[in-house]
Amino acid sequence: MALLPSLLTALVVFSYGPGACLGCDLPPNHVLLSRENLVLLSRMSRISPSLCLEDRKDFRFPRATVDGSQGREAQAISVLHELLQQTFNLLLTEHSAAAWNTTLLDQLCGALHRQLGALDTCLVREMGEEGSALAMQGPTLALKRYFQGIRLYLKEKKYSDCAWEVVRVEIMRAFSSTRFLHKRLINKERDLRSP
Numbered sequence: 001m002a003l004l005p006s007l008l009t010a011l012v013v014f015s016y017g018p019g020a021c022l023g024c025d026l027p028p029n030h031v032l033l034s035r036e037n038l039v040l041l042s043r044m045s046r047i048s049p050s051l052c053l054e055d056r057k058d059f060r061f062p063r064a065t066v067d068g069s070q071g072r073e074a075q076a077i078s079v080l081h082e083l084l085q086q087t088f089n090l091l092l093t094e095h096s097a098a099a100w101n102t103t104l105l106d107q108l109c110g111a112l113h114r115q116l117g118a119l120d121t122c123l124v125r126e127m128g129e130e131g132s133a134l135a136m137q138g139p140t141l142a143l144k145r146y147f148q149g150i151r152l153y154l155k156e157k158k159y160s161d162c163a164w165e166v167v168r169v170e171i172m173r174a175f176s177s178t179r180f181l182h183k184r185l186i187n188k189e190r191d192l193r194s195p
Helices: 003-015 030-043 049-055 063-071 073-091 094-099 102-135 138-156 161-176 179-193
Strands: none
Touching (some): 030 102, 049 161, 063 138, 073 102, 073 138, 094 102, 138 161
16 A cells, blocks of 8 residues: 555656656657556566565665766756666566566567667767766666666576566666656756747
């Protein structure tokens, strides 16, 4: 029952997602895909999180990295892209297919793939030639370490159902933690459009 308020909060947060990123022409359904991701993640639950309390772990989501990316649009887009890319990579593993309903998993991977495609265009526009150098710096590197910790946790737990449930909840938490980043991009776009 405690998951429901978190899910509703996350859905509200993602309804204000990066639909109009600065310098990007994201498709109108980009925000809908963000909401769809959370709905699919919530539907993928196979066991109650309360049964997995002993398996909980603080993965130390790099919140400061996400919050610190608000100053530069290129860096903010890079962080959003890296979060989606790492999630996509994690879900494409053989072990994830065994853990979840493959229809829902395929739908989620498809939605993530569409969002990544739109953000790829944004990255090229926003970062230009500095893109590859910036992508390896601080914020995206912190996200890569965060996901490496998730992968190690899954391996240590032998990819158990509870481990995957803990990771599912963690991914939802990570997605909702980007709300300030989304707001920053949207506010910047509004500022540029106002007279």
